[in-house]
Each structure stands twice: as structure tokens, then as C-alpha cells.
Amino acid sequence: MPGEERPRGEKLKVRAQDRPNFRRNKPERTTHRHGLAEDITNPWKNGVRVKPRGSKRKAHQEEGEEEDGITDNLSKKILREAQAQQAEVEAEAVGEAAALVGAAIDVSGRSVVAAAKKKMDSDDDSDFDDDYSDSGSQWDMEEVEVTEEDEKALAAFMRPSSSTQRTLADIIMEKIRAKQEEGGMAEGALPGEDGLPVVAPRLDPKVLQVYQGVGKLLTRYTTGKVPKAFKIIPKLSNWEEVLFITEPENWSVHACYQATRIFVSSLNSKMAQRFLALVLLPRIRWDIRENKRLHFALFQAMRKAAYKPGAFYKGLLLPLCVEGDCTLREAVIFAAVLKRVSIPVLHSAAALMRIAEMEYAGTNSFFVLQLLDKKYALPYRVVDAMVDHFVRFERDERELPVIWHQSLLTFVQRYKNEIRAEDKAALRSLCKRQQHYQVTPEVFRELDNSRSRGERGEGASAME
Incomplete structure (x- = not known):
């Protein structure tokens, strides 16, 4: 009874009807009335989330971009508009240069604008692809040392130095004088008192002013893009006259390298040969004579010239041999270029035969040695010409240089089975x-x- 004291150790007894029923307070367990396949096929009917929850980080970034005022789409639009404006500026520059030249010069049936767009747009990115450093380094002759004894031994086989070598200026002046004699040009076409080359009166004065400015820029050029007006010169019918206005003899060595790249790739073999013989070869010989070595930019220009093998031989190597006054230093440098370039066998075989048949000069043996050492499969005609070249020295009373004996040994080693x-x-x-x-x-x-x-034996490597 309530209020009565319960003795110690006696347990409290609670009736069942007085106990709390906790099970009645629990929610009843629900069962799925549909299967998993239905949830997958029709998720929206059963309350399943279809769209993924948005990332808090992404939302935060979008809020930050909106606060800054520039989104990704807006940045792309700005960049696209800037590129379009840059393209318009470059097109206007090409059009202005083409308009100046196109007023007075014909480009073999095509407009200068078309030639400029085709050439300039393709070469802009390649102007920086140089193979030499801009520090003005020079290529040293480390393979062969030039001594006074070697020079004396070769001096007996060298012809005396001829008159001044013909350059582009000499060719242009000859054309001017020829036209003056025919009565087709005024006397004022020769260079004036100020020294500026007034060589083409039929050109617009603005054209002369543009290319005189290009020439001044090329005198201090080291690296970067070449002027667009200079790049269209190879497309002109009278490119020699326009090139003469830029005064090639005053170009920097880096400008000579870039000009060789442009003209060798743009001109055909015959015209590239004229550029190499009238512009590059005189500059190379002058640099070797003045500095006792060759600048590495000019060395690379000679390697670029080898991309037109016929022009390389006819414009650089053969004129040097024909003159007969090639120095030992020049021969070593040109031989080093021959060693480093790959030239087709037909061009090399023709050049080797031409050198073998011409009047001998001591330095020619340097070129013969390098061409023989390339192990070409030479035609039998060239092999026979080389035999005649060596045999004609049988009764020569002069002491032959060591390089001649080395070239003979190389010839016998390479082609002993074809003799x-x-x-x-x-x-x-x-x-x-x-x-x-x-x-x-x-x-x-x-x-x-x-x-x-x-x-009888193994098949010969030479060709009929």
C-alpha cells in the first residue's frame, strides 16, 4: 500500500498492465510496393533525386567570378576579339607594303597582295626558329689547323688573285649602262652624290624610300621578325634591282642568314643560284678575309643553301673553284659544310666531275676528299674522270700537297672495285x-x- 514501508531485500512487483508499452510508440515498418527496377526506370515517380546536388565549391567560385565581373565565357570573347583585331592590323600592313610595290612592279601575272599574303602569313612563326645563338658567336676551325707550311705547299697550285669579284652591284650597274647605251635610261640613273642607289627610275619614289629604310634596318638586325616588305622581294620579276636598293653588302650576318632562308625557299634553282653567287658568296669570303674565321650565322646560311643542291654547287662551290684563288682557310670551311650536309648523289656526282675536269688548284682537293668520303654510288663515267684527274699529275715536277695524296687514297679505298x-x-x-x-x-x-x-665477284656498287 502506498505509504507503507517495504522491508529491505524485497523486490518491487509491477503489474503488467501498469508497465509502459514502448512498442506502441514506434512507427510501423513500411514495405516497398515497387521494385528496384522501377526506381531505376522511372525515378521521378517514386521521389528519387534525378539532378545531382550542386557543389558548394563550384557555387562559391561562380559567386567570386560574378563579384570580379569577368567570367570564363567573357574572357574567351575578349581573347577572340583581340586576335581578330591583330589579324586585321597585319592584313592592313601587308596591303600597304603591297600597294607601294604593286604600283610599279609586276609579279609574274599575280598581284603583290596575293604574293604577300601567301608568303608573309606562313613565315611569321618560323622567323624565330634560328639554329644559332644571338650572342655573335663564331665558328672556329677545330678540325684542321691552318699553318704557314700548308699555305706555302698549296701556293704553288693557286692562280694569282683575279680582279675584284663580281657582286650584285656590278651586275645591276652593267644593266644600267647597257640601257643607257641603248638610249632607254637617263644618265641620272647612276648613284647620286649622296651615295643612295638610284638604280630604277621607273619605280615609285615611295618604293625606293621603303626599301632604303628596310636596308637600314637590316644593317642592325639580330633576331626577330623580318620586315614584310623584304619578304615579298623574291616574288618580284625584277627582284635583283629591288634587292640592290637594300644594299646587301651592309647587312648584318643575321640578316644574311634570314635572307638566305627566304630566297632559297622562294626562288627556283636558277634564281637561287644567282642570289648565292652575287650576295652570299662575296659576303662569306669578305667575312673570312677580315676576321680570319667565319661567323656561325653565315656558316648556317651555307647549310640552308644546301636545300637547293644545284644552286648550292653552281652558286657557291663551283665559282669558288673556278676563280682559282680560294684560300686554305676558305677551303677548310667550305669542306666542313660539305661534311655536315646531305646532298643527293646526282648533284654531287656532277659537281665532282666538274671539279675533276677543271684546271687544278691545291684547295680543290679539300672538296674532292669530302665528296669521295660520302661513299656515293658514283656512275662509271665519274670514276673514270677521277682516274684521269689523278693520272695527269704523273709528270708534274711540283711537290704535290698532302691533301692531294689523301684524296687519292680515299678514292682508291672507296672505289677500288669499280676501277x-x-x-x-x-x-x-x-x-x-x-x-x-x-x-x-x-x-x-x-x-x-x-x-x-x-x-667476277660481288656486285659493283657503281651505276652504269
């Missing part, structure tokens, strides 16, 4: 008269331990 039996007998007779204590025994050994042309 006829009678030619080998002639070479043995030659070696008995023209001897070198180290080289000649090797030549005899190669001739004695090889088969001749036409004999």
Missing part, C-alpha cells in the same frame, strides 16, 4: 713518281688486294 684494270696500272705508275712516305704504301696495298671492274 678498270688498265686504270689501276696507270695509278701504280703514278704512285711510283708521286710518292708520300705514309700514304703511297696504303694506295699500293688497296690496288693489289682488290678486283677490277668487270671481274
